[in-house]
Amino acid sequence: MAVGATIATAVWVMLPAYVPNNTAVIAGGGHPIDGGRTWRGRRLLGDGKTWRGTMAGIIVGTGIAFGLNMLQPSIHHLIGISLPVFTASAAIGLPVGAMVGDMAASFVKRRTGRERGAPFPGVDQLDFVAGALILVAIIATDWFMATFTLPVIVTVLVLTPILHVGTNAIGYFLGFKQEPY
Ligand code: CTP
Ligand code: MG
Numbered sequence: 001m002a003v004g005a006t007i008a009t010a011v012w013v014m015l016p017a018y019v020p021n022n023t024a025v026i027a028g029g030g031h032p033i034d035g036g037r038t039w040r041g042r043r044l045l046g047d048g049k050t051w052r053g054t055m056a057g058i059i060v061g062t063g064i065a066f067g068l069n070m071l072q073p074s075i076h077h078l079i080g081i082s083l084p085v086f087t088a089s090a091a092i093g094l095p096v097g098a099m100v101g102d103m104a105a106s107f108v109k110r111r112t113g114r115e116r117g118a119p120f121p122g123v124d125q126l127d128f129v130a131g132a133l134i135l136v137a138i139i140a141t142d143w144f145m146a147t148f149t150l151p152v153i154v155t156v157l158v159l160t161p162i163l164h165v166g167t168n169a170i171g172y173f174l175g176f177k178q179e180p181y
Helices: 001-026 049-081 088-111 123-139 141-145 150-173
Strands: none
Touching: 001 049, 001 088, 001 123, 001 150, 049 088, 049 141, 088 123, 088 141, 123 141
């Protein structure tokens, strides 16, 4: 696959996993998932993981996957690149996995004494990618194997931190996010 097609494929397949995070930032608030519960004196997840943000992220991410499926034939026709079509389990697994990965990172952050919003370089940028890839590999194995070739995975791992830092900086300057990371 040409480099351009690999990059296009990597961004395309990860959009349903990227957008939930930004959706959660905009839609977040209300009841925390951990209900305020603590473990060994620290919050289980913290106030930064809410039902509203999580549900909105999953719904929007799944909608993005189905929306991309509708665009796929036109893009193939226009630029000649056949981008992946999302199966139902991939369409749901990518956003759910992204949200679970982000939550798992909050759990680890609380256990290691990092307060809500404290930076955790590396983990903050890749937690949702790891969550999305792992869940989809489990629930949509055939689709995962056909879609995430080694070049696509490498591109995802290189591009994601760059895109994540960029969009978070924009969210910060627009006033949606409290920290620029
Ligand atoms: N958010 C949410 N629900 C989620 C994820 C995020 O409501 N599942 C919202 C919260 O308002 C959160 C904001 O998006 O404060 C930014 O998300 P993130 O950076 O992941 O959370 P932090 O506040 O930094 O908390 P943590 O340290 O636990 O990551
Ligand atoms: Mg944060």
